[in-house]
Amino acid sequence: MKKITRRAFSVLLLAVLVIAGLTVYVLRYIDHGADWALYFNRLNSGSSGELLDRNGVVLAAFSANENDYAADPLTRTANYHVTGDYWGRTGTGILSTYWNRMQGFSLLTGTTRSTAATTRLYIDAGLNNTAYTALAGRKGCVLVTNYKTGELLCMVSSPAVDPADPNAEPGEGAYINRALSSVFVPGSIFKLVTAAAAIETVPDLDTRRFYCEGKGYIAGVEINCSGEHYTQTFEQALANSCNVAFSKLATLVGQENMVKYVRSFGFLDPHKLGDIPTAAGSYPTEFVGDPELGWSGIGQSTDLVNPYAMLRFVSAVGNGGVLVEPTMINTGKAPVKSRFMASDTADKLRQMMAYNVSYAYDGDFRFGGLPLCAKTGTAELGGDLTSHAWFVGFLDDETHPYAFVVLVENGGGGLSVASPVAYRVLQHCMRLE
């Protein structure tokens, strides 16, 4: 009988497998329970809810037996990356990330019946439509925030899909929200960051002069420039977007300080727009020589910037150095504010960006006299690739305090390609209350 007793333990092997399987299930339940539960239970729990833009436009509405989106196809498509869809094809939409709150689910209680759960956004669906139309099918993104209140008014990533059309052919990366989930070579818009670091660390900056004859040398390595700018002040160098001057400035700031500022401005970290995570950018943090440091100061080298991180930067500059964290969902909570950079630095940058627009971009002609402070970027990608076109900045206007980021991926020149998109969006913004 002892032998039998020992052999009986083989049954316990089965028991162990059962316990292991149950453990797997419990772990999976903790991980995916919400996704599983909400997949079918919206239809069966009797929950209903609505997703509204700031003006009450319905972006998504669901009830026991219906999943609806906005009535009009442009609104559905332009706002796709805000809403997401009911089946979670894009991970960053509200319908994916805020499902739980709209539905009522917790690991403890499972789904709970929620009726008429309304979620109201700060997004202006009409503004998104304008931005999406302005991008005209090109790959890219547009972000607009109110830098005084943090209300995110516009978030568009192109191409997008019409979630109500099951046969829609998604364009390249249509399920990726470029504004939040991607990083890009910044090019000249990064000179704003180098400028901010220089203002705080390089002595006698206003009395310095920068000489450019179409190219310059750092430790014998050539830095080419877009033009021959000869002798310039710091302010003029930004307006000229002079590579020679800004690569020199980066070496004056030094790598240690550059990394410190890039990091403190949040370009190296992921952020959260509400519950939605954003992608982290990059900058050479390991030691590189001065020539490479110079390239990094003009947004080349290994620099990569996430559009949303850039929005935070220009938003803080517009607001005198205080960042009001952008928010998309109107929860009625007070905005989160923090000191992003010294107010003197922000003021100086604001003046320089305004000078940019009037002196270099012919603002009166090109932007119809908008109180615009901005910087272009034409990020060279090497090879045969067309540059990324950037246009970032803000309106220096008490009643229209909007900061923006426009990116046209592989679009070409910042001023020629990205700024017209921004202009159309800002014209719409000026009509807002």
Next chain:
Amino acid sequence: MTVTELFLEYMLRASKYALILLSIAIIVRCIRSMLREQYEPETWAYIRTHEGKLPVNHWEVILGRSRSADVRINQKGVSRSHAVLTRNDYGVWTVYDIFDRSGVWVNGERVGDRGIRVNDKDVINLGGVNVRFQEIPLERREKLEEKRSVPGRGVSPAVTLLELTLFQLFLLMQHAMFAKEENLPTIALGFAALAIMQWSCYNAMRVIGRSGFEVETLAFYLSTLGMSVAATSTPDDMYKQILLTLAGVILFLIGGWWLRSLQRTATMRMPVAAAALALLAVNAVFSDVILGARNWLIIGGFSFQPSELVKVAYVYVGAATLEHLFREKNLYSFIAFSAMCVLALALIGDFGTALVFFICFLVISFMRSGSIATVILAVSGAVIAGLLAVTARPYIGQRFASWGHVWEDVYDKGYQQVRAMSAAAAGGLFGKGAGAGWLKDIVAGNTDMVFAVICEEQGLIIALCMCLAVLTLAFFAVRSARFGRSAYYAIAACAAMSMMLTQLALNVFGSLDILPFTGVTFPFVSRGGSSLLSCWMMMAFIKGADNRREASFAVRPGERMRNAPPPEVEEEEEDEDE
């Protein structure tokens, strides 16, 4: 919300928590009593060696030199496993030679193929080493028995049963909130019938002086959840569920009574095997195809699955007494029987059940032979057969193809699993309340996806308790083997539980996409008459192996079993106990 609605909401919430607490209490009490408390073995006789008196704790013991011998005679000349000594129902002791090396003699007579009877004070010679067999007089054994622990002292079975009754009451309360009014009387009747059955059983046990009631309690706990599934999914059919549960309990009692006599049990093995094969043959010829498997016989409007009854027969036939285990030919005939069963099931397309049989076969053949090689051989044979099956029956291959990818095809191949997972998750830890779910209305929701139905309505905690109840029974079966009188009972109990565990695993993990979806029933809980009957009958095997003192009605009390009279006066009438 009106005041009434608010009140009902709070009642529902309170009942959810109460159900969970009661579930945990019931399981924990059963675990304490079955697995935590210490029990002692019986002593039936002694073997006197030069080292002293060695107790014989079972009806079947191995005499030998190895540590795994039940009576260890550590002397030169004795083989590791030398001889088997057995006792029958009438107190007759027989010694068998295992034919390992040197022989066995009793009082100088060489033991042959069929063994030799051993009487009190007989000398058994094991390869030149003499030991003396000594019986224990009945009065002495009674004294020894009194020293053994009786179950139910630390954990009162009545209190556990009271908790189960409360559990049924709260469950009925939840059904009252969600069920249609016209169904309520029969649902109430269902739970009342369960309560009456369990208390009647309990009282009957008390009357015959037995105090082990944990197995029944767990079986009734699972049946209660089964009743709840029936009430939520097929409330118009409650009478059937009640009658089937009643029939199951009666068969359980008959089965347990039957197992009391080892002789009776053992001699009926061949007829049962023949009947099982005949049933499978009839099934293969006359059965109807329902849901992919030709496994249903419809007789007079009642449909039943013959394979469920064959499960019980399989365990009954597969278990064997110790002296049989050392003859290879016995194992071969069992292998042939198993192959026929599994083949018959594969032929009718019930691969889930075939797998249940196969796992049970592995457990039985390992317990009988102790040979890992046999198990490996069997598994590799099965893998080849399985591959053939997949190529021959494409729909089985499909199930494997969709395994792990069910969310990619929620309207076709993953239809059932994704709904099961969604509904199960929707229940959270506490559930939505009995009758409030939606999964029950999906095809096969109340059978193949019953774990998810319980998750949805009663919550994950109770669903896990449900699995824990089966696990507890399995652990108990394994633990009981140590004190069992005969290897037959130990093997039968372990085989029965291996079947249940396999069913549990295939049912639960199949519906949750952790294993391929095979569609077998969860013991006791899945809707299905024949399954319910077979589960109750399986419990008889557990009771048969429960050799704690005065615990099981399926075991005759040792202190009342006399020794056999000496052979000279053999014509004197032999006693049955009680």
